[in-house]
Amino acid sequence: MSYVKLVVQRYDPERDEKPRFQEYIVPYRKGMTVLDAILYARDYLDHSIGVRFSCRMASCGSCGMKINGKPALACYTQVSELGTERIVVQPMDNFPVIKDLATDFEEFFEKHKELMPYLVREDRAEQENPKSEYLMKPEELERILQFTYCIKCGLCYSVCPTVGTDKLFPGPQAIAQAYRYVEDVRDEGGETRLNILDNPHGIWRCHFAGSCSAVCPKGVDPALGIQLLRRYVMRGKAPRKKGEGSKPFTK
Amino acid sequence: MGDKIMTERKIMMIQYVTGILSVFLVSVHLLYQGVIVPYEKAISFSQVLSLYRHIFYGSMLEILLVVILVHGFNGLRIILLELNQSQDWSKAVDIITVIATVVTIAYGTRTVILAVFGGVS
Amino acid sequence: MEKGRERNRRGIRGWFDPTVPNNLERWAYFFQRLTGLGILAYVIGHIGDTSFFVGGPFGTGPNQSSWSFDLSITENVVGHLILIFVVLIVTFHGINGIRLILAELGIMVGKPSKIEYPYRPSSLRSVQRHIIWVAIVLAVLAAIWAGSILFG
Ligand code: SF4
Numbered sequence: 001m002s003y004v005k006l007v008v009q010r011y012d013p014e015r016d017e018k019p020r021f022q023e024y025i026v027p028y029r030k031g032m033t034v035l036d037a038i039l040y041a042r043d044y045l046d047h048s049i050g051v052r053f054s055c056r057m058a059s060c061g062s063c064g065m066k067i068n069g070k071p072a073l074a075c076y077t078q079v080s081e082l083g084t085e086r087i088v089v090q091p092m093d094n095f096p097v098i099k100d101l102a103t104d105f106e107e108f109f110e111k112h113k114e115l116m117p118y119l120v121r122e123d124r125a126e127q128e129n130p131k132s133e134y135l136m137k138p139e140e141l142e143r144i145l146q147f148t149y150c151i152k153c154g155l156c157y158s159v160c161p162t163v164g165t166d167k168l169f170p171g172p173q174a175i176a177q178a179y180r181y182v183e184d185v186r187d188e189g190g191e192t193r194l195n196i197l198d199n200p201h202g203i204w205r206c207h208f209a210g211s212c213s214a215v216c217p218k219g220v221d222p223a224l225g226i227q228l229l230r231r232y233v234m235r236g237k238a239p240r241k242k243g244e245g246s247k248p249f250t251k
Numbered sequence: 252m253g254d255k256i257m258t259e260r261k262i263m264m265i266q267y268v269t270g271i272l273s274v275f276l277v278s279v280h281l282l283y284q285g286v287i288v289p290y291e292k293a294i295s296f297s298q299v300l301s302l303y304r305h306i307f308y309g310s311m312l313e314i315l316l317v318v319i320l321v322h323g324f325n326g327l328r329i330i331l332l333e334l335n336q337s338q339d340w341s342k343a344v345d346i347i348t349v350i351a352t353v354v355t356i357a358y359g360t361r362t363v364i365l366a367v368f369g370g371v372s
Numbered sequence: 373m374e375k376g377r378e379r380n381r382r383g384i385r386g387w388f389d390p391t392v393p394n395n396l397e398r399w400a401y402f403f404q405r406l407t408g409l410g411i412l413a414y415v416i417g418h419i420g421d422t423s424f425f426v427g428g429p430f431g432t433g434p435n436q437s438s439w440s441f442d443l444s445i446t447e448n449v450v451g452h453l454i455l456i457f458v459v460l461i462v463t464f465h466g467i468n469g470i471r472l473i474l475a476e477l478g479i480m481v482g483k484p485s486k487i488e489y490p491y492r493p494s495s496l497r498s499v500q501r502h503i504i505w506v507a508i509v510l511a512v513l514a515a516i517w518a519g520s521i522l523f524g
Contacts, residue, residue, distance in 0.1 A: 069391045093382045103380070146487045161401065164386030166333040198260045200332055200341065207404070208475050210397030210496050211389065219491025223397075224481055227495065231478040233260060267473045274466040281459065290521050294443060296436050299425055303434075316419070323412035330405060334384070359419040365426035369433020 001028045004079055006037050008049055009090040012099050019097075021088070022046070028079060034087060035063050035074035038101070050099030058217055061153030065101050066090040071155045071215045092158035108154055111170045115178040115196060120189025122242040132249040134186040147180035147225050149218045156212030156222050168201035172212035175203055176225035182238055183228070188245040190238025198233050206230070262325065269322035276315040283308075303366035316359040324352040394496065400504045404468050407461035414458050421446060452522040460515035467507035475500045 006026050011019035024041040035053055042049040054060040056075045063074040068088055079087065095103035119134075121127040156172040157163055163171045170178075178197065182190040197203040206226050213223040232238055284293040292298050302308045328348040332341060388402045424442035427435035445451070475481050475495075480503075482494025 070393060091380065093380060093386070095380060097380055142486060143484050146484050149487075159389065159392050161382075161386045161389070161398070162333060164382030165384060166336060167381075168336045169333075198258055200259050201336060202259065204259050204263050205329070205333055206476075207401050208397060208472060209395075209401035210493075211392040211395050213493035213495050214392050214395040214398075216491070216493070219487040219489070219493065221484075221487075221491075221493035221495050224484065224493065224495035227475055227481045228478045228484075230476050234264065234477060236260060267476075270469050270473060274470060277462060277466065281462075285518065285521050294447070296425075296434070296439050299439070300434050303425075319415055323408070323415060326408045327412060330409070355416060355419055358423065362419070362423045362426050365431065365433050369426055369431075371434045372427075372432075372436070 001080075001085060003085070004028050004032075004037055005086045006041050007086060007088040008038070008041065008100060009088075010049075010100050011091075011097050012050075013097055030080075032079045033075050034067050034072075034077045034079060034082075034089065037079060037087065038074060038089060050102045052102040059151060061151035064092050064103075064153040064155045064158065066092060066158075071158050073153060073155070073217050076217050092154060094158045094160070094163045095154060103154070105152075105154060107167075108157055108171065108173070109152075111174040112152070112177060115170060115174050115181075115193055116189055117174075117177045117181060119181065119184065119187050119245075120192070121186075121245055122188050126248070130248060135246045135249050136185055140185045144180045144183050147176055147220055147222075150177060150180075150220045150222075151218055153217065155215045155217060156220075159211040159215050161209050161211070162205045162207065166201055166205055169205045170197070170202065172206070172222035172226060175206065175229060176212075176220060176222035179225035179229035182232060185240070185246045188240055188242045190232070190240055191242070194233050194236070194238050197229070198236075203230055203233050266322060266325050266329075269318040269325075272318045273315070273322055276311060276318065279311065280315060300366065300371070303363060309363065309367055313360065313363050316363070317356055320352050320355050320359070324348045324355075396501055396504050397496065400468055400471075400507075404465060404472065407465040410461050411458070411465055414454075455522060456515050456518045459518040460511050463514040464507050464511035467510055468504060471500050471503040471507065 004026050006024045007021050008024065009019050010016070010022050024045050026037045026040045026045075033056075035051075035056060038049065038051050039053070042051060051063070051074075053063040053075065055062070058073050058076040061073075064071065065074055066072075066089065067074065067077055068082060068084065069090075071092060074089070089101060091097050091101050091103050095105065095108065098104050119127070150173060152173065154173065156176075160169075160172050162169045175197065178193045181187050182193055203226065206223075208223060208227060210223045213221045216222060284290070288298060303312070325348065328344055331344045331348070334340075387405060389398055392398055421442055423429065423431070424438045425435070426433055427438045431438060471480075480499040482498040485494065
């Protein structure tokens with residue numbers, strides 16, 4: 001392969017009636033990622049291509065898109081692994097398009113924020129000025145560790161069939177992160193999160209289609225987190241009440 | 252959600268329980284009417300009459316009627332709620348599915364009651 | 373902005389998505405919905421049809437001629453094909469439904485662990501996925517069995 005035909009979906013909602021496709025011929029080099037190909041096209045062929053990226057190493061979660069119809073991180077997808085010279089790149093579904101491949105994450109982050117993705121402690125004064133670390137056993141860490149790897153790329157959100165129709169459904173990323181904090185032994189905000197999730201557009205609208213876990217580039221397995229969290233919502237009981245979080249370390 | 256009579260949690264509990272009961276009762280119904288009693292006989296007037304008038308089978312049919320319709324219409328409600336999130340739509344979906352459930356259960360129950368207590372003609 | 377926002381939400385088309393790799397659960401999700409709607413339609417029809425046992429909507433009790441009339445409409449090739457199809461979708465929906473109830477309560481979906489590349493999500497590797505195959509196979513067998521009874 002000496003070149004790739006990069007087909008970019010172009011769409012500026014401010015100006016265009018509907019999306020169109022534009023083709024760019026990009027010279028191929030070994031080890032080239034799809035993001036490299038897009039950046040080549042943007043740098044040397046057409047400065048107007050809209051794309052978001054940052055770390056180029058699957059750590060920032062900025063370059064999620066559909067590559068030949070499949071949702072993936074552009075920086076994490078080798079051109080060679082696609083096995084085709086023609087590469088079609090489109091913005092992720094379920095996110096509003098800002099321009100071309102760049103999508104708007106406002107709603108996504110709002111939903112994440114609503115489920116309080118941080119440690120909640122009854123004793124706020126102590127939490128603000130901790131005198132030592134909160135205790136946590138290795139096996140307790142293991143219960144939440146994989147969920148902490150989430151880079152908020154939104155790929156799971158883009159394939160979720162419920163998000164596709166229900167604007168109020170928090171989506172796999174937000175609920176999996178809610179589980180990550182509810183299960184965290186240092187946290188005491190479980191009950192509040194469970195209450196937020198127990199509504200007609202909440203956690204029950206996940207039907208375990210599992211697509212979130214199938215596309216997650218970081219092995220987070222949001223579907224697992226959601227089902228495990230649902231158990232607590234069904235019981236109507238968080239693993240810890242206020243004041244029952246793990247205690248600060250003392251000698 | 253405190254102002255609602257039914258939290259979604261309780262509704263889903265009902266959905267799960269009616270689902271499991273339906274699987275069990277539909278299996279019994281199909282196996283009985285297809286395997287234990289030969290199909291030709293199973294749909295004959297006298298056989299159907301004796302089933303309705305059998306205390307266990309008749310009650311089972313009534314329970315099956317209720318659980319399958321509650322499960323089915325709540326399933327429909329879930330699908331419809333996911334399609335549109337306006338307050339009016341949600342309210343309309345809730346009301347219409349409850350009415351549909353009650354009306355179909357009432358109509359099916361009428362069949363059971365008439366089959367058990369009505370005069371044969 | 374709102375135009376683009378609406379344009380990109382997938383809507384009902386997203387119910388069916390064969391493009392997601394390694395995702396049998398998505399197929400099961402789609403067919404669970406479809407079969408559920410189909411079964412509900414059948415059940416409503418069946419309640420209407422069995423009411424002819426008591427003379428239909430205006431009947432007063434078990435009525436032999438009304439029941440014979442009902443059977444003359446339902447007991448034919450088309451009616452039997454519909455029944456076989458119903459047995460197929462009922463079996464799938466029932467077994468897959470039990471899988472979903474268990475999975476949604478955190479049973480058979482695996483558990484969180486230290487993960488290593490290449491990532492293989494435990495929820496998509498666990499027992500629950502085998503049950504989808506069990507549902508498919510048993511649904512087909514049940515339909516064949518129903519066919520042998522109705523046409524045999
Ligand atoms: S759970 Fe996975 S796919 Fe979803 S936002 Fe986090 S890293 Fe991306």
